[in-house]
Amino acid sequence: MGVRVGRLAATYEQAVAAHRQAREHLDRARHALAGPDRPTGAPGVPDVAGRLDRVGTALATPTPGAVDLTEAPVPVRVGEAAVPDGSFPALLPLAGGNHLAVDVDGRDPRVAALLRALVLRLLATGRPGSVRVVALDAGALGATFLPLRPLVDAGVLAPPATTDDEVADLLDTAERHARAAQDAGGTELLLVVAASAPSGRDLARLAALTHAGPSAAVCVLLAGYPAPDASAPPPLGATTRIRLDDRSAHLGDPPGQPFSPDGTGLAATVRLDGDPPANTVRALAEHLAAATRHHSTLDFEDLLPDGRWTGSSADGLRTVVGRTGREPVTLAFDDATPHWLVGGRTGSGKTVFLLGLLYGLSTRYGPDELALYLLDFKEGVSFTEFVPTDRDPSWIPHARAVGIESDREYGVAVLRELRRELNRRAGALKRHGVTKLADLPRDRPTPRVVAVIDEFHVLFAGNDAVAREAVALLEELARKGRSYGIHLVLASQSMSGIEALYGKIDPIFGQFPLRLALPGGNGVLHQLNEAAGTLPIGSAVVNAAAGLAGANTTIRFPDAHADPGAVARLRHELWQARPAGSRPPAVFRGYDAAHVEDDPTFRGLQPGGRRPLALVGRTVDVDLTSACFALDTSPGRHLAVVGTSAVGAAVLHAATVSVARQHLPGTARFLLAPLVAAADEVADRCADELAAAGHLVTRIDAAGLRDELRTLAEPAAATGRTFVVVFGMDGASGVLGLRDDTFRSGLDDLQVVLRRGPAHGVHLLGWWRGLRRLSEDIGGAQHRDDVACLVALNVPGPELGIYLGVPDLSYTPRPNRALLVDRHDQRTRLIVPFVRPGHELDEER
Numbered sequence: 015m016g017v018r019v020g021r022l023a024a025t026y027e028q029a030v031a032a033h034r035q036a037r038e039h040l041d042r043a044r045h046a047l048a049g050p051d052r053p054t055g056a057p058g059v060p061d062v063a064g065r066l067d068r069v070g071t072a073l074a075t076p077t078p079g080a081v082d083l084t085e086a087p088v089p090v091r092v093g094e095a096a097v098p099d100g101s102f103p104a105l106l107p108l109a110g111g112n113h114l115a116v117d118v119d120g121r122d123p124r125v126a127a128l129l130r131a132l133v134l135r136l137l138a139t140g141r142p143g144s145v146r147v148v149a150l151d152a153g154a155l156g157a158t159f160l161p162l163r164p165l166v167d168a169g170v171l172a173p174p175a176t177t178d179d180e181v182a183d184l185l186d187t188a189e190r191h192a193r194a195a196q197d198a199g200g201t202e203l204l205l206v207v208a209a210s211a212p213s214g215r216d217l218a219r220l221a222a223l224t225h226a227g228p229s230a231a232v233c234v235l236l237a238g239y240p241a242p243d244a245s246a247p248p249p250l251g252a253t254t255r256i257r258l259d260d261r262s263a264h265l266g267d268p269p270g271q272p273f274s275p276d277g278t279g280l281a282a283t284v285r286l287d288g289d290p291p292a293n294t295v296r297a298l299a300e301h302l303a304a305a306t307r308h309h310s311t312l313d314f315e316d317l318l319p320d321g322r323w324t325g326s327s328a329d330g331l332r333t334v335v336g337r338t339g340r341e342p343v344t345l346a347f348d349d350a351t352p353h354w355l356v357g358g359r360t361g362s363g364k365t366v367f368l369l370g371l372l373y374g375l376s377t378r379y380g381p382d383e384l385a386l387y388l389l390d391f392k393e394g395v396s397f398t399e400f401v402p403t404d405r406d407p408s409w410i411p412h413a414r415a416v417g418i419e420s421d422r423e424y425g426v427a428v429l430r431e432l433r434r435e436l437n438r439r440a441g442a443l444k445r446h447g448v449t450k451l452a453d454l455p456r457d458r459p460t461p462r463v464v465a466v467i468d469e470f471h472v473l474f475a476g477n478d479a480v481a482r483e484a485v486a487l488l489e490e491l492a493r494k495g496r497s498y499g500i501h502l503v504l505a506s507q508s509m510s511g512i513e514a515l516y517g518k519i520d521p522i523f524g525q526f527p528l529r530l531a532l533p534g535g536n537g538v539l540h541q542l543n544e545a546a547g548t549l550p551i552g553s554a555v556v557n558a559a560a561g562l563a564g565a566n567t568t569i570r571f572p573d574a575h576a577d578p579g580a581v582a583r584l585r586h587e588l589w590q591a592r593p594a595g596s597r598p599p600a601v602f603r604g605y606d607a608a609h610v611e612d613d614p615t616f617r618g619l620q621p622g623g624r625r626p627l628a629l630v631g632r633t634v635d636v637d638l639t640s641a642c643f644a645l646d647t648s649p650g651r652h653l654a655v656v657g658t659s660a661v662g663a664a665v666l667h668a669a670t671v672s673v674a675r676q677h678l679p680g681t682a683r684f685l686l687a688p689l690v691a692a693a694d695e696v697a698d699r700c701a702d703e704l705a706a707a708g709h710l711v712t713r714i715d716a717a718g719l720r721d722e723l724r725t726l727a728e729p730a731a732a733t734g735r736t737f738v739v740v741f742g743m744d745g746a747s748g749v750l751g752l753r754d755d756t757f758r759s760g761l762d763d764l765q766v767v768l769r770r771g772p773a774h775g776v777h778l779l780g781w782w783r784g785l786r787r788l789s790e791d792i793g794g795a796q797h798r799d800d801v802a803c804l805v806a807l808n809v810p811g812p813e814l815g816i817y818l819g820v821p822d823l824s825y826t827p828r829p830n831r832a833l834l835v836d837r838h839d840q841r842t843r844l845i846v847p848f849v850r851p852g853h854e855l856d857e858e859r
């Protein structure tokens with residue numbers, strides 16, 4: 015009896031000690047959460063007691079809390095600890111780098127219920143949208159989590175992984191999450207709940223997550239660890255262990271805040287909490303679903319300011335580009351980040367991001383503060399919405415020049431224009447004796463310029479003169495732009511092509527401290543920084559330290575394409591607000607055909623000019639200026655259109671009707687020689703149009719041409735202007751090559767006409783289908799100045815280079831393009847040649 019009383023007394027004392035110990039632990043937990051010197055309830059200090067109560071009673075009041083679970087551990091109730099004089103809630107630290115392991119797996123209903131309760135409690139504790147749950151349940155094929163189904167439907171809990179592949183995928187996701195959070199300071203907690211321990215390597219990966227520290231923003235709840243037969247299970251870090259026997263649970267010491275001084279854990283048995291009631295799960299799921307939707311939706315409007323055009327660009331341009339967590343992220347074009355480099359694989363959302371950026375800027379700053387140059391090299395519609403179209407006449411008033419499906423030559427033309435602007439600004443600063451744009455007189459606004467070049471690597475494709483000029487221009491703009499308010503945004507899906515930058519990578523990209531990497535856009539970051547490899551669509555890594563690891567912030571940005579109506583409304587709003595006299599942007603669409611009838615210069619032509627202009631197309635430059643030759647009295651002022659493409663006939667037609675427009679009827683003669691079938695239709699039309707305009711038109715064949723040339727070679731013969739228009743000079747070569755009784759050939763006469771004709775108002779406009787024939791007709795390449803005006807269509811670049819004596823000529827023949835060469839004024843320009851209406855570009859292939 016005495017022994018029994020003694021034992022009972024000892025047991026009682028132990029229980030009291032255990033109770034005291036547990037209460038102390040609770041106090042310590044409260045104190046730790048509040049901080050030693052901060053009273054709870056003070057402004058800015060979390061109400062820890064309230065928080066503990068909420069964690070403890072979350073099942074009764076499923077209202078999502080406001081706790082950041084990645085910052086520090088929170089005490090979470092796991093059950094009721096029993097001591098002889100009563101009971102108290104058993105709390106364990108979870109999240110904030112703390113984890114939990116239970117030695118029995120989820121096939122034990124007590125463990126399954128505990129896991130479900132913990133999921134619910136953590137979800138109810140964290141800020142809505144800040145906890146994502148993934149689950150592994152190979153042991154029960156997902157059944158452990160069935161009661162949480164409403165959370166799956168709410169998008170908070172992913173369907174549990176049950177196969178090896180799914181488990182491996184889940185671990186991939188968790189590791190990516192941990193890396194991204196470590197790199198970019200993520201505020202979303204990933205709760206990884208394993209209802210049973212996976213085997214082998216997967217368990218080691220799971221265990222590794224428990225060692226990753228608080229910055230990884232992962233919390234692991236692992237049941238069935240260690241497995242009874244495991245000889246050397248991988249050690250876990252910062253994990254509280256729960257051991258179960260048949261009746262109750264025993265809590266081990268939480269990391270850093272042990273219950274016991276000797277590692278024996280809480281000296282009280284614990285009855286684990288049972289399942290949360292089904293209606294509680296449903297209520298929380300509903301609440302979280304709505305809150306998550308609200309939290310995660312990011313609209314195009316979120317990028318826009320409340321007012322319009324209120325910003326001053328004096329110290330730079332700033333705009334919201336997205337959010338990190340719930341915080342808006344504002345980026346700047348200023349002295350610190352004058353130029354931006356944007357990377358992302360195709361389909362990564364680059365265009366959408368750039369649209370958001372451009373609308374963000376053009377709503378904050380008026381056209382006096384901001385001017386846009388937009389250049390796109392890919393097939394697509396990136397910037398189409400900034401320009402007027404047949405369907406929608408509106409445009410963004412800030413847009414000065416927009417290139418869609420641009421040629422590299424157009425890109426270079428835009429860069430030249432920007433350099434001209436830069437030099438203009440440098441001159442203005444000097445003239446006014448000031449050093450900052452903001453100090454220039456405001457009578458003539460000097461807006462900051464943002465030039466966006468999408469797929470800029472195309473500029474450098476090919477080691478040719480165009481690429482070299484592009485590199486030189488970009489380098490100068492990147493270096494000096496900061497001082498003159500000219501900012502570049504270079505975007506690309508691939509950084510590999512730009513290795514062709516001839517050692518200029520550092521000088522150029524060193525001026526681009528701000529890097530934005532969209533999914534697959536690691537190329538714009540430092541090579542050891544792989545933060546963008548695993549980003550989802552709609553997010554980007556922002557790095558203002560030229561891509562160095564450790565300076566990443568991950569942002570999300572909205573899908574501007576998701577609500578085209580809102581974007582169109584905004585565009586109309588900006589367009590309506592445009593200052594009086596605003597002009598639409600100069601637009602270059604790479605796929606547009608050019609028609610002489612639409613050409614403004616052609617329309618403005620009138621009889622009476624001293625030197626008739628022969629119009630042949632539109633120059634690939636910022637303003638698409640009319641491409642023409644002045645046919646003055648210098649020897650050699652004749653036009654040769656060269657190439658097998660049928661466009662040759664159309665170019666000749668355009669040249670002919672344009673010179674005709676500059677003559678009153680009767681003041682010029684047109685000798686029309688349609689010598690090849692391919693030109694018949696156009697030649698007929700040309701003759702009809704000339705005749706309809708009252709001009710004197712004579713149709714001639716090859717023999718007639720021979721005769722006319724003989725006559726025209728006589729200096730006194732020409733009276734007034736004569737235009738000899740030959741559609742297919744190669745069709746006359748046989749006849750012209752014949753010698754007459756005086757041993758004179760038609761070619762001799764032709765060459766005389768070429769040299770002397772212009773002085774007498776005689777000009778030849780001819781279409782040769784081959785360069786060799788042209789060369790022979792004019793008496794060899796040494797006489798090439800005798801036909802000084804050349805339009806080369808589908809003539810191979812090297813062949814043309816040899817003919818012109820320009821070995822590194824950069825010209826690649828392609829549909830809808832031609833090279834204009836004027837040997838007298840040293841002009842070489844890429845042009846869009848005039849074609850007849852209805853002409854299909856495919857016909858040229």
Ligand SMILES: Nc1ncnc2c1ncn2[C@@H]1O[C@H](COP(=O)(O)OP(=O)(O)OP(=O)(O)O)[C@@H](O)[C@H]1O
Binds near residue numbers: 365573574
């Ligand atoms: N923030 C976002 N949220 C959801 N979807 C998005 C988001 N941004 C882009 N997308 C979608 O991704 C797809 C690709 O976007 P986008 O056209 O901008 O990519 P891109 O990188 O410009 O591709 P490409 O280079 O092939 O033109 C689009 O269908 C777009 O709607």
